[in-house]
Amino acid sequence: MAEEMLSNTFAIGNLSPRERRFVAYWPLVPGKNRYAFNFFFTAWNPRGFAIQQLRFAKIHGKWLSATEVKPYNSGKVLHSHINPNFPKRPDGRVDWNEEVYSEP
Numbered sequence: 001m002a003e004e005m006l007s008n009t010f011a012i013g014n015l016s017p018r019e020r021r022f023v024a025y026w027p028l029v030p031g032k033n034r035y036a037f038n039f040f041f042t043a044w045n046p047r048g049f050a051i052q053q054l055r056f057a058k059i060h061g062k063w064l065s066a067t068e069v070k071p072y073n074s075g076k077v078l079h080s081h082i083n084p085n086f087p088k089r090p091d092g093r094v095d096w097n098e099e100v101y102s103e104p
Contacts, residue, residue, distance in 0.1 A: 034055070034056065034058070034100050035055070035056040036054070036055050036056075036096075037053075037054040037055075038051060038052070038053055039051070039052040048071065049072040050070065050072065051070055051071075052069045052079075053066075053067065053069075053096045054066075054067045055067070055086075055094065055096065057086060059086075064085055064086045064087075065081075065083055065086065066081070066082040066086045066094045067079070067081050068080045068094070068096070082094055
């Protein structure tokens with residue numbers, strides 16, 4: 001399944017401001033409590049190439065999410081939304097590369 005997900009590239013055409021398009025569906029593995037997705041965007045605007053990290057964690061039977069969008073090779077955050085109860089490191093930050101996301 002991971003190979004299939006990693007091989008998917010979707011061209012969604014031109015988007016106007018605040019426009020969204022649903023382009024894919026990935027089935028979630030039953031019994032798993034964490035999911036990680038990375039989305040890569042190429043744009044004509046000055047920001048050019050951006051990456052969105054999206055993480056899901058099931059805590060006490062409820063799905064929580066964290067997402068962050070940054071230009072490629074930049075620490076500047078363009079958009080962020082993190083559920084207040086989403087798991088964080090001791091310093092209060094989300095661990096976007098936490099090892100638990102790599103588990104089968």
